[in-house]
Amino acid sequence: MIHCRVVTPEGLAKELDTTILNVVSTVGQLGILSRHVPLVTPLAISRMITEESDGRREYAVAGGLLYFENDLATILTDAIESKEEIDLRRAEEAKQRAEARMEDPNMDIRRAEVALKKAMNRISVKGEVK
Numbered sequence: 001m002i003h004c005r006v007v008t009p010e011g012l013a014k015e016l017d018t019t020i021l022n023v024v025s026t027v028g029q030l031g032i033l034s035r036h037v038p039l040v041t042p043l044a045i046s047r048m049i050t051e052e053s054d055g056r057r058e059y060a061v062a063g064g065l066l067y068f069e070n071d072l073a074t075i076l077t078d079a080i081e082s083k084e085e086i087d088l089r090r091a092e093e094a095k096q097r098a099e100a101r102m103e104d105p106n107m108d109i110r111r112a113e114v115a116l117k118k119a120m121n122r123i124s125v126k127g128e129v130k
Contacts (some may be wrong), residue, residue, distance in 0.1 A: 002034055004050070004073040006080050013080050018050035021073055023066060038069040043077065045117045047125050058083040060125040062118050086126040095119035
């Protein structure tokens with residue numbers, strides 16, 4: 001069993017136990033099982049999937065860093081939301097705002113792209129893409 005702690009700037013956001021931790025690093029997909037070798041990797045803005053005692057759970061992760069050692073996974077990220085916690089209306093509004101910012105020549109395009117990726121990830125994890 002893997003113990004996973006997710007820390008955001010606000011503090012400990014999630015703490016869970018899982019048999020497998022599926023994340024997307026900046027170099028590709030990772031499936032981490034108990035007794036995996038120690039690992040440090042940056043995470044992409046992506047979906048995280050776990051197999052917890054009550055079943056499969058999906059989370060939207062806003063990028064970050066994963067540190068794994070001795071069956072303890074620590075994820076440092078700006079934000080994490082479970083599929084159930086995601087407010088689809090707010091995610092779609094964030095997507096629209098990011099798209100509008102990308103059209104504005106006075107805006108920081110890179111920040112707008114990151115905001116768009118985060119919003120699209122939340123919409124995708126929620127599973128209600130229109």
